[in-house]
Amino acid sequence: MASMKDVARLAKVSVSTVSRVISRSVPVDEKTRLQVEKAIRKLQFKPNLLASGLRSKSGQVIGLAVPEILHPSFNAIIKYVEESVRSEGLQLILGNTHNDFEIEAQFIESLVRRHVDGIIFSRVSDQSSILHVVNKSHVPVVVLDRALDTEDIPTVVLDNYKAGVLAAEHLVMLGHRKIACVAGHSNILLSRERLSGFSDTLRQHGIQLGHDRVYEGNFRYETGKEAVQKFFTDGVEITAIWAQSDLIAFGAMAELERMGIAVPESISVMGLDDIEFARIAVPALTTVKQPFEDMCRKAVELIMLQTRKEKLPSKRFVLAPELIVRNTTRSPRGSL
């Protein structure tokens, strides 16, 4: 492959001039510029990213760490982060941490050694190496989707409280009063926030969300099944369920189906995320949409700002959720 040296020789200029033409950081005489460009075309010269990265200390990549690739919401994040990253002229290194902090640490280390321009963490493990990264190597970092309440790191999150509010309002407006919630683990901040928004709003409408009506699990499909089994084993009366993820909602619906309980005729179900399948499934899932696209764009933007050493207007960016009404919710039997 042709190098700058070759171009310089052909264009009868120095390598620095070639470099200037390419980076267009410094004015170059029209005539010499044309010569150089001609030589570049002739030799099909493409600058070596490793060399320029080494010199300028910028690998022209950003890294994205997700805890699990085969999960619809992370798919969305991967897609939109890739899009934003490319629109900045960079490339994306993707790593699956499997929620394992050792794998995460190893991934991060490689990114740092590669002089990435930034790292986006989507849901970090609790023993995350983020702090280490931020302190030791000064690589710009953004946390996406899961806020760390304790840390002073740029963060992009959903307004999780508001998500709970939207869900509660929707179910209450439909006339439900026997309502349950399937939540993520309470040691995760966003689970707590979602639940607070949900139960606060119910309370404002005179509905108490008792402990027996809250099932705590993870955000996966199986949690939905388990929750439904638990509610019925405990004999809890229910006409509507809000699941804190669409996957949970699908698990719940599958279990209801298995038990011969019709959705939404007998029980309404709604989720959170608005994954692709929410639209596709039959019946289509009523849910609270997470604005993944905006969140990812924001995250990349925050990386770029830090790269340019600009001061961030704020450390914490909270984006609003949106209620998407489809076909898994309706008024309870006998109401209205």
Next chain:
Amino acid sequence: MASMKDVARLAKVSVSTVSRVISRSVPVDEKTRLQVEKAIRKLQFKPNLLASGLRSKSGQVIGLAVPEILHPSFNAIIKYVEESVRSEGLQLILGNTHNDFEIEAQFIESLVRRHVDGIIFSRVSDQSSILHVVNKSHVPVVVLDRALDTEDIPTVVLDNYKAGVLAAEHLVMLGHRKIACVAGHSNILLSRERLSGFSDTLRQHGIQLGHDRVYEGNFRYETGKEAVQKFFTDGVEITAIWAQSDLIAFGAMAELERMGIAVPESISVMGLDDIEFARIAVPALTTVKQPFEDMCRKAVELIMLQTRKEKLPSKRFVLAPELIVRNTTRSPRGSL
């Protein structure tokens, strides 16, 4: 960040010795090795990947080009490629080509400039720049999931003909005779192969798959809906449908549901891929499984073999599909 120079100074050896300790390519005296390792630990030295990449002409990354991230089968591919790549000690650069050959070309160019150790193409666009890559820059390449019939490029594919056979056998065994197929575009080789396997097998059982019973579209959800509409508009009698992707199958089921036709009671539906949702959906989808994990592992393996300049045992690796029977297929009414 500490560099080799720093380590060398602290350990009172030359940088080359440090390099040798790290690469362990050449024997180093036990004693000096320990000294060096101590210094490395003390300084928390991490070799710079850009520098070593520049010198050794290996970026320690491989690139993966997919046409669409938000598609369940590509999710699987992304996941399993990432896994295999990491187990080789490399990292993954992911690019979404949107089936746009210009975007693809640009992505590939950056990968080459980055001296990636290999590129995996998952379903290339028809005007793909693969050939260019293979010829100009000698970067190892593997095509995954969609074979190019014309080219002499290492390829990993599903045995698509066999997939058609498995689907046909299953439906025939259940007693179906009025069978339809929703296929991908016939200008894509794998669609044709799947269809051939399917119709050949039906024919062996005395069933002719007429043109009116084949709907050609893409592999997306909407195609399934369109196909069902078409079949019913045309008044084609059907008791079973094989869709060449799970997404198509879900589209078909949604449309059947909308029309009040029960699956599998009135019409059996089966797919191809075995995406996550096939298991999760209600009713769970009967399908032909694509061994994504094995395919991806193979693809990465082929890259590594090429990197080591080893001769490939073959250019084309065909992996077997597997029938997964779930709840969307059963014997037609009236039979057995």
Next chain:
DNA sequence: TTGTAAGCGTTATCAT
């Protein structure tokens, strides 16, 4: 505006 030359942090070659 352009050229010279000194790195960036490694690895590879050649001595010793």
Next chain:
DNA sequence: ATGATAACGCTTACAA
């Protein structure tokens, strides 16, 4: 077994 030293291909002071 170890050390000097020259690359790798680019950017960036500093000079001219």
